[in-house]
Every structure is written in structure tokens, then in C-alpha cells.
Amino acid sequence: MDFEYSDRCKNLQDKLLTFMNQHVYPNEKTFKQQVDSNGADKGNRWIPTQLIEDLKPKAREQGLWNLFLPKSVRAPEGLSNLDYAPLCEIMGRVIWAPEVFNCSAPDTGNMETIERYGSEEHKRQWLEPLLRGEIRSAFAMTEPAVASSDATNIETRIERDGEHYVINGHKWWISGAGDPRCQIFILMGKTDPAAARHQQQSMILVPADTPGITITRPLPVFGYDDAPHGHCEIRYENVRVPAANILLGEGRGFEIAQGRLGPGRIHHCMRAIGVAERALELMCQRLNQRVAFGKKISEQGVWRERIAESRIQIDTARLLTLKAAYMMDKVGNKHAQAEIAMIKVLAPNVAQQVLDWAIQAHGAGGVSDDFPLAAQWAGNRTLRLADGPDEVHRNVIAKLELAKHL
Template sequence: MNFDYSDRCKELQAKLLAFMDEHIYPNEKAFKEEVERNGANGNRWQPTGLVERLKPLARQQGLWNLFLPRSERAPEGLSNLDYAPLCEIMGRVAWAPEVFNCAAPDTGNMETLERYAQEEHKRRWLEPLLNGEIRSAFAMTEPDVASSDATNIGTRIEKQGDEYVINGHKWWISGAGDPRCKLFIVMGKTDPEAARHQQQAMILVPSDTPGITVKRPLPVFGYDDAPHGHCEILFENVRVPANSILLGEGRGFEIAQGRLGPGRIHHCMRAIGVAERALELMCRRLDSRIAFGRKISEQGVWRERIAESRIRIDTARLLTLKTAWLMDTVGNKQAQSEIAMIKVLAPTVAQQVLDWAIQAHGAAGVSDDFPLAYQWAGNRTLRLADGPDEVHRNAIAKLELAKYA
């Protein structure tokens, strides 16, 4: 195993660290204030001017579309291994990935379009996404079924002449609240009577198609994540041309597995960045406060927590790098056990380090004066998003048991 970063990765890492220091961290308060101002003016979902102003700067420095490997349309794309340390740095601030056009769910959708879409759809959707001109959403999760089993999905995609008609109820559709969201990639069933994993399909649906209703944004522990948002959506007799289907009927589950592998590792990379920043904030806070006659950082319980945080973060990072290396060298399918393991490990580690960091800050830790409470809320969703912990643990156990069958 070779986890060495390439020279190009190291160069980009230095550029990205400098960009974060100059443009991202100093603007965290300004971002929050702009969102609040937009809300006070009656349009909380308006994209922030701050992020839009920073995008051209990131692109000029070559910090753009780094997530997409092996694409002629994105020659700047890196291997998973080289992208890992950069994605981690971006993950330290929730809105930073968008500045570099490396934000979910667009990254997974762009990968899906690159790998599975027809050329005309790549021109219509992928190119403007790669240019940061539009945004997109991925509509899979549903309120009426246990979506941890994707074969439960009830949304119907039915062929009628030269069109497909879509009817269904989706929720937690990230990015659907953004007015720049122009495309939904929708997963539904084309044939409920087919074999269990051949019933589904994925289809491209322009967001302005008649019959789509965005019912409401869904808050996460009270945060609505504006201007991004996670929404509940109805698809009622939504009609799109038949060539909007990806690969064909019955191929949806196959596409989902291809899409979610990179998406899961990106989540884990960002989670490690969250944990690393939480540890940094915890150490600074503990070293600056006096309690019972000495620095809090000198007290045994906090030294143990600091040490445990470092051990857990480095463990999660090493397993994530191993996973990235395997994805690059033998492919996502051969790395499925490692992808499942990091999807359990990284968010769990980040959640514990965040919890300790909040505790170290006392009442300030649960306020908006520090990023910890918001990061805690966002990170907690990762134990559900892209498959809950229980599903991944089950997959790991099955692969392990298969060795001895």
C-alpha cells in the first residue's frame, strides 16, 4: 500500500490551506449574516453573494472540480487518494466545498452523468454543473418506506408512448431548496414484478417540469441549511422524454451503487476535516481557560480526551486513505468492505470529538458563536445518509462471514 500524495496534490494542498486562511475562515461570520439578511428580506433561499464572489478566485487558482477522476470534461480531477486530503480541508467549513465546485449532492450527480448519461445530457446538464452555473439534487429517499433498503422505493416511472410518467413522494432531497437547482436525478420503479434489484431506474427530470411540487424544507435539529436545504417533494404525473432514463429500465440499483461509493468516501473525508477542526478548537479553548486554579488543559480527564481524539481521527484517516487507494487501484466493488467500514467509522469519530469539543466550550459550545453545534447537527445526519450504520455493519459482517463459508 502506498498512501503518498503526488507532487500535484501537495501543491494543491498548500494552495487550498492558504485559500481557506485568506477567504473562508475570516468569512464564516459574514456568510451567516448574509443568510440571515436574506431571510429578513423575505428570501432566505437566495444564494449568497459571498460564495459566488469566491468561486472565480478558486477557479483561477486551479482549486476547481478536483473530485472527478478520469473525465475529459474535468481534466483537473484527482484520484481518490489525492483528493482525500483536499476534501478533508474543505470539510472544515460546511459551505466551503461549494466554493470549489466540490459540494454534495452535485459531485455525486456529476459523477453519475459522466459515467452513465448520454452525450446530449452531458452537454445539457454536466457541462453547466462543472462550470458551477447550476446546481442539482438526487431524489431517492421516501417518507412512506424504510429507505435504508433502496429496493423499497415506491415512486413509479412508467412508460407511456415516447415519455416516462413519474409519480411519487420524496423527502430529504438535499439542494432542492436552492433556486439554482435545475435538475433532479430521480430513482423509482419501472417494473415492480422484476427481480428485486432490477425493478428500479434512474431518470433525469428538469426541476421546472410541470407536476413537481416542493412542499417544504426539512430542518436538521432546527437548522434549515439555507440556501441549500433538504426538501420534501411531490412528483405528480411528471412527464419527461423517454431518452431521459439512464442506461435503461432495471439499471437504477446498479447506478446507485456506482454513485454512492465515491459519495460515501467524500462524506468521510469531510467528516475527518470536521473532527480535526473540532480537536483544534477544543485544544485552544482548554488552553485558554482557568478552572479550579489551573488551565483546564492540565486536568487529566481533558488530556485523556485530547489523546483519544487524536488516536481516533488518525485511525479514521488511515482507513479512509486505504479505501481511497483501493478504489483507485482495484475499483469500488473490490473496496466495498472498506467503503462500508469508513462510512461507519468516520462520522462516529467526528461525532465523539465534536461532543467533547462542545463540552470543552461549556455553554458557548451549543451557541452559534462557534461552529461546533451546527457541525454536530450536520455530522449526525451522516450516520443515516447514504445508508445507516446498521446497513453498513450488516454488509461488513456478510463479507467477513463469506470468508469462512
Template sequence: MNFDYSPKVQEMQARLLAFFDAHIYPNERRFFAEVEANRRAGNAWVPTKLIEELKPLARAAGLWNLFLPKSSRAPEGLSNLEYAPLCEIMGRVSWAAEVFNCSAPDTGNMETIERYGSEAHKSAWLEPLLRGEMRSAFLMTEPEVASSDATNIQCRIERDGDDYVINGTKWWSSGAGDPRCAIYIVMGKTNPEAGRHEQQAMVLVPANTPGITVLRPLSVFGYDDAPHGHMELRLSNVRVPASNILLGEGRGFEIAQGRLGPGRIHHCMRSIGAAERALQLMCERAIARVAFGKTIAQQTVTQERIAEARCSIEQARLLTLKAAYMMDTVGNKGAKAEIAMIKIVAPNMALKVIDWAIQVYGGMGVSDDTPLAMMWAHQRTLRLADGPDEVHRNSLAKLELARHMAMPGEVSMPVTRGS
């Protein structure tokens, strides 16, 4: 495996870093000031003018739709391995990915429609999403069941003539409060009597369909993530054409597995970027502050944490690159062990590094004067999003155990010490 970045990727890295220096870092405070102004005016979910101003600049810089490989509709799309270092940079600022049309859940939804949608679905929804003209939401998790087991889902999708009728409650539906959100991908059960993994389906639901009620936004450690947000919704007799189903009845679990692979690794790429930013801030603060007669950077405990942070980031990056390489070469299914590993490792690593940075900043670190507190909240959420750590560890352990199981007819020999 060769993880050297190609000249093309190195040039794009330089271009993206220059874009951050010119347009992202200088506008960090403006973004949150604009959100707060909208909140005071009565609606925190209004899209920011800043993002819309920066999108054309990103497109002009050739930094648009980089996440989607092998799509004729997004020729600028990169392989997973090529995208990794660029997605990492986007992760340094919480809102930056949207500027490049590379933010969740739109990336996962676009890939889902590209891989599993019909040509009509792609024309109606994928193309406007790729142009950045609308946003989307993914409705899978439910408040009444342990949604880490997708087979628990209770939302019903029932055939009625030429339509499907949907009833259920969903939450953590990221982006569903955004007025630009025009399409939902909804997962529910079409046949509760089928096999455990053949009961579900996914269907495209326009956001303006009658019967959809946004009940409330959910907060993460006090952050509502406006204007993006995470919404709880009720779907009551929501009726859509039967042609809106993806692949067909009983294929929802299969689609979920295909969708979550890229989504998981993209989160991990951004986690590494967040950790890099935290380490940078930690070092800058440690050099500038004096305590007990010497700088914090001269304190042994700080030096140990800086060294450990660098080791941890590099280890996580290499595992991410390996997972991306595997996805490109043997497919998402063949890379499921590597995807599970990095989904466990990256958020926990980022949490550790961000926590150490907060310690160096002291009281300032837990305030909104730095991005560290929000970064920590986001990374802690990722230990649950797209499957909790426990599910990934369980899956990984089963894969590992399977490697050591004796094949039928084999005799497991005891390990003995040679003479």
C-alpha cells in the same frame, strides 16, 4: 500501499490552506449573516453573494472540480487518493466545498451523469454543472417507506409512448430549494414485477417540469441548512422524454450502488476535516480557559480526550486513505468492504471529537457562537445519509462471514491445540 502525498498534492494542500486562511475562515460569520438577512427578507433559499464571489477565485487558484477522476470534461480531476487530503480540508467549514464546485449532491450527480449518461445528457447537464452555472438534486429517499432498503421505493416511473410519467413523494432532496437547482436525478420503479434489484430506474428530470411541487424544507436538529436545504417534493404526473433515462429500465439499483461509493467516501473525508477543526478549537479553548486554579488543558480528563481524539482521527484517516486507494486500484465494487467500514467509522469518530470539544467550550459550545453545534448536527445526520450504520454493518458482516465459509467440497477442520 503507499499513502505519501505526492509533491503535486502537497503543493495543492498548501494552496488550499492558504485559500482558507485568506477567504474562508475570515468569511465564516459573513456567510451565516447573509443567510439570516435573506431569511428576514422572506427567502432563506437565495444563493449567497459570498459563494459566488469566491468561486472565480477558486477557479483562478486551480482548485476547481477536483473530485472527478478520469473525465475529459474535468481534466483537473484527481484520483480518490489524491483528492482525500484536499476534501478533508474542505470539510473544516460546512459551506466551503461549494466554493470549489466540490459539494454534495452535485459531486455525486456529476459523477453519475459522467459514468451513466449519454453524450446528450452530458452536454445538457454535466457541462453546466462542471462550470458551476447550476446546481442539482438527487431524489431517492421517500417518507412512506424505509429507504435504507432501496428496493422499497414506491415512486413510479411508467412508460407512455415516447415519455416517462413519474408519480411519487420524495424527501431529504438536498439542494432542491435552491433557485439554481436545474436538474434532478429521480429514482423510482419502472417494473414492480421484475427481480428485486431490477425493478428500479433513474431518470433525469428538469426542475422546471410541470407537476413538481416543493412541499417544505426539512430541518436537522433545528438547522434548515439554508440556502442549500433538504426538501420534501411531490411529483404528480411529471412527464419527461424517454431519452432522459440513465442506462435503461431496471438499472437504477446498479447506478445507485455506483453513485453512492464516491459520495460516501467524500462525506468521510469531510468528516475527518470537521474532526480536525473541532480538535483545534478544543485545544485553543482549553489553553485559554482557567477552572479550579489551572487551565482546562492541564486537567487530566482534557488531556486524555485530546490524546484519544488524535488517535481516533489518525485511525479514521488511514482507513479513508486505504478505501480511496482500493477504489482507485480495484474499483468501487472491489472496495465495498473498505467503503462500508469508513462510512461507519468516520461520522462516529467525528461526533465523539466534536462532543468533547463542546464540553470544553461549555455553554458556548451548544450555541451558534462556534461552528461546533452545527458540525455535530451534520455528523449525526451522516450516520443515516447514504445508508445508516446498521445497513453498512450488516453488509460488512456478510462480507466477513463469506470469507470464512467453507467452499463446496471442503471439510471444516476443528481447531485443536498442538502438542
């Protein structure tokens, strides 16, 4: 098993680190100021920031664009999962940075879904403008009325009516729906409630301007609205879309979901490792700067224990992520199921622990907006729920392990 990065990956790492140092870290406060000023001056926090729009052409000029999508003729710059991992980690160190490189969720998962399962017309109409960064997208699966950790619970109906499907349902936590550039939803619902349990669901492309779609409200995470991206509650009432918008055909939704969520999960984990790495970096800087009880806090035994444990946990999570990426490249997502599930549990929990220690090291400053830690803590906590909660992934791991000994 060889985890050596390719020469191209190493070159991109150097370029990405330089880009982050020159354009991203110095602008963290500028990003927040632009979001806040849009709300104050124009009454609308959901206006895309000029900062990110200005940085996108710079990233593209340097070849730091669409790096997430492997084996696509429409995105020849795409890397293998193994080569993308260290780059995704670097982007993940700042919450809004992935969008600069057209590598942000949920667009990455949606682009991979359309690439894998869409028709040529779907790709022309939606994938190509997404790859160019001209529009954004959302993935509409989670519902408030059911436990969406079990996707077979989904109640939204997709009913055939001649040359159209009619959609009725209630979704929430639909990330990216608040962005005015969001032009397409990939929606999961039921086409045949009487079919076998995993053949009831389908996925369909729903243009965001279709009549009958109502964005009820943005949903904040621990008080953060994540504007201009956001997570929204949406109602679909008699929404009519062409029958050709169905992906693969009726009853294939669960299959598509499994194919979509594998890469999405590992990308989340790559970014979570970047979050943890930066939290450890900020923790060490803070501990070296502060004196308590006559000596630097970094010289206190309890903090050395936490620093050491952070390093052990981060490197453990990184190695397991690389193993999962390696297996996805070599044997496919299905055969990497256990590794993807394990890292989806491990990485967010590691990042959460390191963030918690980093916040503690910063004292009251750690829970303020003067440092990125509080916002990262809030965002990272959602990863133990997003794309399947810890409990579901642990259950998958246990079932696979038990099957070895039947």
C-alpha cells in the same frame, strides 16, 4: 501500499490551506449574516449568498476547481481518490466551503453519475453546466412512506407512456432542492414492480421546472434549515419527461445507485475527518485559554485523556479512508466495498465523539452559534443516516467477513 501524495496534490494542499485562511475562515460569520439578512430583508433565505459567488472565480483562477472527478475528459483537473482525500478534508472543515470549489454534495455525486452513466446529450445538457458551476442539482431517492435504507422499498413509479415517462411519487430529504439554482434531479423509482428485486428500479433525469413537481417544504436538521441549500420534501404528480432521460435503461437503477454512492460515501468521510480535526483544534485552543480550580483546563487529566483519544481516533479514521481511496483507485469501487462500508461507519462516529468533547470543552458557548461546533454536530449526525445508515453498512461488513470462512 503507498499513501504518499503526489507532488500535484501537495501543491494543491498548500494553495487550498492558504485560500481557506485568507477567504473562508474570516468569512464564516459573513456567510451566516448574508443568509439571515436575505430572510430578514427580502423574506427569502433561499437566495444564494453573494459571498460564495464572489469566491468561486478566485478558486477557479487558482486551479481549485472540480478536483473530485477522476478520469473525465470534461474535468481534466480531477484527481484520483487518494489525492483528493486530503483536499476534501480541508474543505470539510467549514460546512459551506466545498461549494466554493465546485466540490459539494450532492452535485459531486450527480456529476459523477452523469459522467459514468449518462449519454453524450445528458452530459452536454447537464454535466457541462454543473462542471462550470452555473447550475446545481439534487438526488431524489429517499421516501417518507418506506424504509429507504433498503432501496428496493422505493415506491415512486416511473411508467412508460409512448415517448415519455410519467413519474408519480413522494420524496423527502432531497438535499439541494431548495436552492433556486437547482435545475436537475436524478430521481430513482420503479419502472417494473414485477421484475426481480434489484431490477425493478430505474434512474431518470428530471428537469426541475417540469410541471407536476411541488416542493412542499424545507426540512430542518435539529432546527437548522441549511439555507440556501436545504433538504426538501417533494411531490411528483404526473411529471412527464422524455424517454431519452432514462439512465442506462430500465432496471438499472440499483446498479447506478451502487456506483454513485461509493464515491459519495468516501467524500462524506473525508469531510467528516476535516470536521473532527477542526473540532480537536478548537477544543485544544479553548482548553488552553480557560482556568478552572486553579489551573488550565488543559492540565486536567480527563481532558488530556480526551485529547489523546481524539488524536488516535482521527488518525485511525484518516488511515482507513486513505486505504479505501487507494483501493478504489487500484481495483475499483466494487472491490473496495468493505473498506468503503467500514469508513462510512467509523468516520461520522469519530467526528461525532470529537465534536461532543469539543462542545463540552466550550461549555455553554459550545451549543451556541458563536462557534461552528453546534451546526457541525447537527450536520455530522445526519451522516450516520445519509447514504445508508450505520446498521446497513455493518451488515455488509459482517456478510463479507463471514463469507471468508464459509
